[in-house]
Amino acid sequence: MDQIYTTLRKFGKVKLNEPMSKHTTFKLGGPVKYFITIDNTDKLVEVLDFLREENVEYIILGGGSNVLCADKEFDGVVIKIHDQTTIIDDQTVIASAGASTVSVAQASVKAGLTGFEWGIGVPGTIGGAVRGNAGAMGGDMNGNISKVEVYRQGEILELSKEECEFAYRESIFKHNNDVVLRVWLKLEKSSEESKDLMKKAIENISYRNTTQPQGFASSGCIFKNVSIEKWKQENGGELPEIFAGKAVISAGWLVDSSGCKGLQVGQAQVSEKHANFIVNLGGATASEVKSLIEEVKEKVYNEFKITLETEVQEIGF
Numbered sequence: 001m002d003q004i005y006t007t008l009r010k011f012g013k014v015k016l017n018e019p020m021s022k023h024t025t026f027k028l029g030g031p032v033k034y035f036i037t038i039d040n041t042d043k044l045v046e047v048l049d050f051l052r053e054e055n056v057e058y059i060i061l062g063g064g065s066n067v068l069c070a071d072k073e074f075d076g077v078v079i080k081i082h083d084q085t086t087i088i089d090d091q092t093v094i095a096s097a098g099a100s101t102v103s104v105a106q107a108s109v110k111a112g113l114t115g116f117e118w119g120i121g122v123p124g125t126i127g128g129a130v131r132g133n134a135g136a137m138g139g140d141m142n143g144n145i146s147k148v149e150v151y152r153q154g155e156i157l158e159l160s161k162e163e164c165e166f167a168y169r170e171s172i173f174k175h176n177n178d179v180v181l182r183v184w185l186k187l188e189k190s191s192e193e194s195k196d197l198m199k200k201a202i203e204n205i206s207y208r209n210t211t212q213p214q215g216f217a218s219s220g221c222i223f224k225n226v227s228i229e230k231w232k233q234e235n236g237g238e239l240p241e242i243f244a245g246k247a248v249i250s251a252g253w254l255v256d257s258s259g260c261k262g263l264q265v266g267q268a269q270v271s272e273k274h275a276n277f278i279v280n281l282g283g284a285t286a287s288e289v290k291s292l293i294e295e296v297k298e299k300v301y302n303e304f305k306i307t308l309e310t311e312v313q314e315i316g317f
């Protein structure tokens with residue numbers, strides 16, 4: 001066995017030549033040479049130190065719910081962060097990056113805290129949610145975070161919310177190599193019973209289930225919604241009437257209005273139910289999804305002169 005494999009085994013469970021398709025909600029992605037699952041944040045730091053010293057390329061994976069991983073082999077290490085620790089201290093929730101967003105939201109509600117109920121409908125880990133400033137139902141990570149602990153080039157740093165530079169589905173972590181280790185959420189004490197809060201959150205999920213495709217592998221929304229400012233800069237014309245007074249133009253509406261619903265490349269399809277979802281009909285490849293994304297972008301550009309940006313993180317293309 002090689003030295004990297006032998007050392008990695010000290011930090012967590014290692015699999016060789018593991019298909020990424022087993023670890024992504026899109027069920028896509030080729031084999032990776034080393035796939036390590038780490039369920040302890042101290043060990044995560046140790047493995048990051050080791051890979052840094054040895055100059056080995058690595059990719060961080062949370063829940064795999066916002067990635068499009070290429071079909072080709074990756075000759076490095078994928079680190080699946082799986083430390084699920086969540087501590088509630090009065091109105092502060094401290095979650096390790098590998099804790100699922102859903103479980104952190106559920107624990108908050110159970111503790112009688114309000115403000116993070118929206119997380120009950122978001123797949124993936126809280127670390128992934130920080131990186132993408134995930135949000136739903138009017139809330140987002142930016143609205144809840146007080147600070148974040150990160151690994152940056154061999155150092156462990158605490159960053160304030162301002163230092164995270166959150167914006168709509170944006171953060172500083174999309175532009176640097178920081179690894180989110182822990183997250184502090186500051187929530188409010190609720191005057192409602194936790195069972196009432198939970199009921200509301202579950203109603204929200206039921207609503208999403210009526211609008212989003214069910215039963216197909218996907219990565220959630222593919223494209224970012226378009227700000228009014230971007231519309232003015234790129235399109236320059238009147239706002240579509242249905243968006244008057246709104247803060248953003250829905251990417252799903254632009255895709256649908258460009259005639260893309262149901263558009264297919266191989267087994268990848270723009271969902272008939274929600275035009276901002278691409279679904280894997282079964283046996284799709286990442287290249288098919290990638291081609292479909294490009295085709296949709298071109299059609300939207302031809303129709304509206306808007307260049308859509310992807311929300312999903314493309315890896316290995």
Ligand SMILES: Cc1cc2nc3c(=O)[nH]c(=O)nc-3n(C[C@H](O)[C@H](O)[C@H](O)COP(=O)(O)OP(=O)(O)OC[C@H]3O[C@@H](n4cnc5c(N)ncnc54)[C@H](O)[C@@H]3O)c2cc1C
Pocket residue numbers: 025059060061062063064065066067081097121122123124125126127128129130131132133134135136173178179180181218219220221313
């Ligand atoms: C059915 C469905 C519905 C969805 N609904 C929503 C929604 O309502 N709102 C929303 O915002 N999103 C939604 N998403 C997208 C996705 O759930 C979120 O973006 C989620 O927060 C991603 O977390 P993850 O752990 O799965 O990230 P991953 O997919 O594992 O990773 C995404 C990116 O973040 C990086 N990353 C992951 N963890 C860390 C870390 N600890 N430190 C640094 N980088 C890291 C990865 O390297 C990768 O580049 C949906 C997805 C699906 C499949």
